[in-house]
Amino acid sequence: MMADVARLAGVSHQTVSRVLNDHPNVRAETRIRVMDAIDRLGYRRNLVARALVTRHSRTLGVVSFDTTLYGPASTVYGIEQAARAAGYFVSIVSLKSIDRAGVRDALDYLAEQAVDGIVVVAPQRSAARALADLPAGIPVVAVEGGEAGDVSTVSVDQVEGARLVTEHLLGLGHGTVWHVSGPSDWLEAEGRIQGWRAALSDAGREAPEVLSGDWSPRSGYEAGRRLAGMEGVTAVFVANDQMALGVLRAFAEEGVRVPGRISVAGFDDIPESEFFSPPLTTVRQDFAAVGRRSIEVLLRRIETREQWVREAFVVPPELVIRASTSPA
Amino acid sequence: MMADVARLAGVSHQTVSRVLNDHPNVRAETRIRVMDAIDRLGYRRNLVARALVTRHSRTLGVVSFDTTLYGPASTVYGIEQAARAAGYFVSIVSLKSIDRAGVRDALDYLAEQAVDGIVVVAPQRSAARALADLPAGIPVVAVEGGEAGDVSTVSVDQVEGARLVTEHLLGLGHGTVWHVSGPSDWLEAEGRIQGWRAALSDAGREAPEVLSGDWSPRSGYEAGRRLAGMEGVTAVFVANDQMALGVLRAFAEEGVRVPGRISVAGFDDIPESEFFSPPLTTVRQDFAAVGRRSIEVLLRRIETREQWVREAFVVPPELVIRASTSPA
DNA sequence: GTTCGCGTTGTTAGCGTTCACATCACGCGT
DNA sequence: ACGCGTGATGTGAACGCTAACAACGCGAAC
Incomplete structure (x- = not known):
């Protein structure tokens, strides 16, 4: 743990913490000594303890429906890539059937885990309706979802x-x-x-x-x-x-x-x-773009505690003409 | 938080904790009073704090490659279902390309998050090789993986x-x-x-x-x-x-x-x-079975601290004959 | 009637971080 | 020579929970 590193580097645990969090006020030489101790001990910080005090888990929840289908799978993939790029973990709940109760359970489940935000891939009306009664206080964005609830949406037109x-x-x-x-x-x-x-x-x-x-x-x-x-x-x-x-x-x-x-x-x-x-x-349909966009929207809501405005982002579709259509 | 519930129910926080963890020695009447207070306050326990003290996050990590493909997507789906049924969260890292460094990074990343175990869907030789140098102490099982490393595997034959x-x-x-x-x-x-x-x-x-x-x-x-x-x-x-x-x-x-x-x-x-x-x-290929089986194997390793034996589980494939083949 | 055991409940001490604040050394202006 | 600001570091508490142990009441056993 941190104390061991501190002892080895001859500093306080707090200084170690500062190094880990890129705090500016650490002398370069000290920083090096600490870094050195860190990888000599193979130390890895405990994100759980960190999350406890910061009240941010840096984890996002994703609720989706049958991730076996190409559409949801691609969307979730896009979400995961974008989230990881932004330094967030992604915790997935994949529902068999999307009914209101199922979505509610999934949301509760994620809320318990203290995720910082949730993306709901809610392509069904029943799922969209479940967004009406959300666990309070957690930012949510709906993908392919309807206008239900007080939630921003991202979807292909x-x-x-x-x-x-x-x-x-x-x-x-x-x-x-x-x-x-x-x-x-x-x-x-x-x-x-x-x-x-x-x-x-x-x-x-x-x-x-x-x-x-x-x-x-x-x-x-x-x-x-x-x-x-x-x-x-x-x-x-x-x-x-x-x-x-x-x-x-x-x-x-x-x-x-x-x-x-x-x-x-x-x-x-x-x-x-x-x-x-x-x-x-x-x-x-550019599923990857939808995934990326939804993370953008979600992170903006999480990171800036800005006044909340409900928005609906739309990704344009593209017609691909091949051989299965021809003049009458 | 727990103290609020305790106060409302007129018991100590520890008793609340006991109720939440289904500890046997709580009087039925007390349990009811506590439950009552819990949903009157809409209380939800903080799994982060819990994880800090129990040193179990009840989260499993999954490392996979291009979850857009039907095979990986189905496998991951099976894994997620099985894990959730067992009360575990699933944190997914989906790699663009599987090289040794990529897999290592993903494993490190998950280790930092303090997952209790990891499933690596490692269908490439390079990925399998990355399993040789694992973060110590975390149980790992490889799906569709080779014989590299000291890791149990589950795969279709x-x-x-x-x-x-x-x-x-x-x-x-x-x-x-x-x-x-x-x-x-x-x-x-x-x-x-x-x-x-x-x-x-x-x-x-x-x-x-x-x-x-x-x-x-x-x-x-x-x-x-x-x-x-x-x-x-x-x-x-x-x-x-x-x-x-x-x-x-x-x-x-x-x-x-x-x-x-x-x-x-x-x-x-x-x-x-x-x-x-x-x-x-x-x-x-019964991907769902592979997913389920891998979680079984992983949980057994996590939950019983039994002497570790490397095993290789094989799921039988099934020939499906349709119209694209006929006598010569 | 005292003792023992057991079921129930409470008390205290961490888990490993970060936050808020205290401290200290040093240089600068007067 | 003195006070003061500033950057570097340390100290103690807190985050919200569970583990370990202590304490208490009550019926059974002697």
Whole structure:
């Protein structure tokens, strides 16, 4: 412990502390002597004791949902990188299902651990609602979350992304665009539906019935079977790339040529999309940027005790055009 | 803090502590009074102070590489679930590149935070080597790691998995099986090559030249182009599903029918594989089991101060046969 | 009726840091 | 020669909890 180092260096424990914290008022020679003692003893400061007195753990909590999926995994990755770069640890709680109680528990759990702040990746309405009753006093930022509660949010502009693909398809001359959506509880699913609807109505087209899936390739496959059997479908916007893969599979089985007979577009731009058959037109989300941004926002709140203003940061999506879409 | 609760409940702080720690010798009535005071005040104990005196943080560290990939992400997810179920927090460090220095830094970083134990997801030889010089005194378990250092390991039996696919292909009557491998620094890549070689040589066949990739769909695509141009290739075992997707894409472009002319098999069974065109024969790895098992091993080491024996746990892989492989 | 044991509760002393303040040496202005 | 400011260092307390032990009351056993 610190006292040992102090003894070996012939100084007081406080001086050792000063060296460790880069306090200016330490003579260069003393500093060297202390440093020397530190690595002679292989001393490593005890951050727990430090956290006790400073009341800062330099740990951030992250609550996320199924970090097995590409989106959340990438976001969490971005968060972790940014946090570590800023000298913070990241403690993760990954929920199986996001319901209000689950989120509450996770937040409590993290609060107990005395994290300095929390990032909640809350893509579901139910999760967003749980943010209404937060443990008091801990800064929180929501990623991909809704407007619930008194919390700043960072997210990719889903509406805009959906609008981009839909307009792309309409621009190719398709009379209308069908949509396979995500589960209705998800804010992202909702945003994509909104953008799709908006683009259609701006073009004076009527929105066809929405087919809905659960993000999984299988649900896309099932939607694809239905679409293949329908008349006059020439363009489909699928709410994520995994489901789009399922759609493509169903079309392949049914002998529906893509993009020959039906154009298909996805959302996310997972690494695989470029190699689907055919390569998938999709919307790229910069998850890393979202992660970075959320940490920025959170740290600003933590480090400056500034007057709190609720903000909503939006990261722009990017349309990636590949071979799965073509003129009508 | 605890004193407030004690005052409100009319007991000493120590009794509050006892209630919080489920100490047996507290009168039922007292316990109730204390509990009552606790949630009347919204009191939450300070785990930092607790950790300082108990010298256990109930936090585990996880060092992983690119948690964006399906395998690591799933493993980390399994680890987190298991750890939380056991009442431990999980602090994650996700490395961009795994070199010895990077792993060392991560371990140091976690050691400073006073984690009770560390799981290193160390699928690369260089990472495994870094385990040789660990911060002393902290229990460590390596996942997918090699035999380096004095560390227990938990992993899926790569050799066996590769053997299973290769035998499956040979059993279908293919004269030999080509292989697209992962990067040579990866232990998993090596294990898969080994199993493939073993199966071939057991069947008295010669192993063709290995094409090597970097796990990415693109590298699989490039290998696929090469294979498509070669004579007499009828079966290919690709070291992961993402690269297999690339291979399938290349074959589709070159007009090589799968499995008509060439059978293709992968490794991992990512959720997408079932919906590739054609659905991919592959080897399923139970990442969740690996995660759970590694926590079991680690906690046993932490909680019982038993004599330390190095162990290597192996989780069996499972062959999943789909439409991408057929008789020669 | 005294003693013993046991269940329950209280008291005190740290855990290893940092913070606030005290101290000391030294140089400078007057 | 004196006081005073300033930079370098030391001292004691505090952070909020648990461990160890002490103390107390009460029923059983002699």
